[in-house]
Amino acid sequence: MLAACDTFRAAAVEQLRVWADRAGAGFVSGKQGADPAGLAYEALEKARAEKSDVLLIDTAGRLQNKKDLMLELAKILRVIRKLDPSAPHSVLLVLDATVGQNAHSQVEIFREIVEVNGLVITKLDGTARGGVLVALAERFKLPVAAIGVGEGIDDLRPFDAQAFARNLLGLEAQ
Ligand SMILES: Nc1nc2c(ncn2[C@@H]2O[C@H](COP(=O)(O)OP(=O)(O)OP(=O)(O)O)[C@@H](O)[C@H]2O)c(=O)[nH]1
Ligand SMILES: [Mg+2]
Numbered sequence: 001m002l003a004a005c006d007t008f009r010a011a012a013v014e015q016l017r018v019w020a021d022r023a024g025a026g027f028v029s030g031k032q033g034a035d036p037a038g039l040a041y042e043a044l045e046k047a048r049a050e051k052s053d054v055l056l057i058d059t060a061g062r063l064q065n066k067k068d069l070m071l072e073l074a075k076i077l078r079v080i081r082k083l084d085p086s087a088p089h090s091v092l093l094v095l096d097a098t099v100g101q102n103a104h105s106q107v108e109i110f111r112e113i114v115e116v117n118g119l120v121i122t123k124l125d126g127t128a129r130g131g132v133l134v135a136l137a138e139r140f141k142l143p144v145a146a147i148g149v150g151e152g153i154d155d156l157r158p159f160d161a162q163a164f165a166r167n168l169l170g171l172e173a174q
Contacts, residue, residue, distance in 0.1 A: 001026035001052040003043030005036040005076065006060035016058055022153055026052055036060070036072060037079040044083050057088065070113045077114055092145050094120040095136075100129045107140050122148030125155075130168055 002020045004027070006012035013029045020027035028043040040057050047055035059076065062069040080087045093116045095103045110116050119142050124130050133144060144159040163173055 001028065001043065001047045001050070001055045003040055003047075003055060003057045004029040005039050005043070005057050007032055007034045007036055007039065008060040012058075012060065019153075025056075026050060037075045040076045041079050041083060044080050044087065048083075061094075070109070073110075074113050090118060090145075091116050092118045092120050094122060097121050097123045097129050097132060098127045100132055103132050103136060104139070107136060107142070111140070116142065118143050118145035120144070120146045120148065120156075122156075125149045130164070133164070134168070
């Protein structure tokens with residue numbers, strides 16, 4: 001099930017609804033501007049009631065220097081823990097590879113607010129900056145959960161270190 005907790009950006013909900021439909025997943029959304037934490041709580045209740053295997057809570061993109069938005073992220077965690085103290089079972093930080101070295105400060109600051117335990121690096125198709133992933137892995141010891149190499153449904157791929165390293169060096173896939 002997908003929960004559209006980016007209630008901030010106007011098109012975010014409809015965009016996610018399309019992906020939920022394509023993937024055959026359940027979908028939970030609220031009004032624009034609704035409290036993301038309250039919505040996440042409702043989504044977790046619904047996912048449990050419907051016995052969904054996985055609930056993905058999509059939160060709004062934010063710059064790490066926006067204090068209120070960072071605190072909002074912490075609130076989402078506090079609120080869903082009222083239903084399940086062990087939630088969330090995974091916190092993935094999605095980084096756009098085109099930001100290059102700026103990714104370091106993003107990971108650093110997000111980790112102070114929430115327990116990030118995996119990275120997703122997108123837009124590796126459009127950049128020669130994929131090397132930042134190596135630096136992040138080395139520095140933060142965070143697993144890379146997935147990489148994005150395009151806009152299609154199959155373009156969010158599991159990360160394969162060997163294949164990624166060969167590609168980075170311009171070697172053929174094995
Ligand atoms: N080429 C390419 N485009 C991508 C990739 N991942 C996402 N996009 C496109 O980038 C745009 C933004 O993607 P979103 O998924 O909305 O990004 P987001 O991280 O949710 O953005 P915010 O929530 O607004 O911060 C969309 O048009 C996507 O189709 C990728 O790996 N490669
Ligand atoms: Mg988004």
